[in-house]
Amino acid sequence: MNNLMNEEAAIYNSVLVIDDHKMVTNGVKLIIGSLFQHFYVAHDGASAMHKVALHAPELIIIDFFLPDTHGDALVRQLKYKHPSTKILAYSFSYTPDTIIKMLKSGVDGYVIKKEDDDEFINAIHLLMQDRDYFCKEARLHIVNRFATSTDDYAIKHIIANIQFSGKELEMIRLLCKQMSSKEISNHLHLSERTVEQYRSNVMRKVKAKNLAGVIKFAIQNGVMMLEDL
Structure with missing residues (x-):
């Protein structure tokens, strides 16, 4: 050293x-x-x-x-x-x-x-x-906490100085898994229109133009790990 x-x-x-x-x-x-x-x-x-x-x-x-x-x-x-x-x-x-x-x-x-x-x-x-x-330990706790956060009115999460709701973070994880709007709708029990609104909000907040930008943000900030993709 x-x-x-x-x-x-x-x-x-x-x-x-x-x-x-x-x-x-x-x-x-x-x-x-x-x-x-x-x-x-x-x-x-x-x-x-x-x-x-x-x-x-x-x-x-x-x-x-x-x-x-x-x-x-x-x-x-x-x-x-x-x-x-x-x-x-x-x-x-x-x-x-x-x-x-x-x-x-x-x-x-x-x-x-x-x-x-x-x-x-x-x-x-x-x-x-x-x-x-x-x-690694921090990333595991972060992903586990976000994965179990289903209440959209729960305490806000701060990632890279950006505030996200629990459902917005879950949306990021599902987008990273390349799920379609219909699949996300079924998974979160939301209408496809609501899913599209969440998708738009997430893309705007992370300043991503496409899915690659969302994945990059998620990996860099510990929301997702490579092995989870």
Whole structure:
């Protein structure tokens, strides 16, 4: 790993790591510090907000558990005030509730601290390329949660900073499986006209001109996995 990091040049401007464990932030700096010209650290939510306002980092890496707040609450504040900043959640927790809370708050990626360094670095590169990255455990929980969401008036889901209803997400999954409007109508117990309205809304929200665009959005944002297509 040291050889890998020595080969990496500082190709990004700045990152802020928010974690209350100093040994963890020191370890993160050893792994990714050479990728960034500026490396900042905050150990609680209050200092994190101050440092973001002061330094405007390109990337924020945040743990879910913080001394003065939870990560999802802090992410919402950060995304509201700094919507263009990329946020990568990382935690020892891979429970469904933690992952879904962070997802709904607007994070651009999620990795678990037990993963190896290469996956962590890969996630950072993808986020800095304006893409999302969710580790395998996170994707499984996301797909399972969406698959069981049938109430169109249930809490909204935030994917890539876009708000979707449960049925809209189910529509994306069925479109990815190349089901026809009639097949989707039977599956969701909706009229074909209603299905077409949902299809139109989904295409508009994900800015897709065709089915390929919907599939690309679904895969990049963890709504579907390749093996499910």
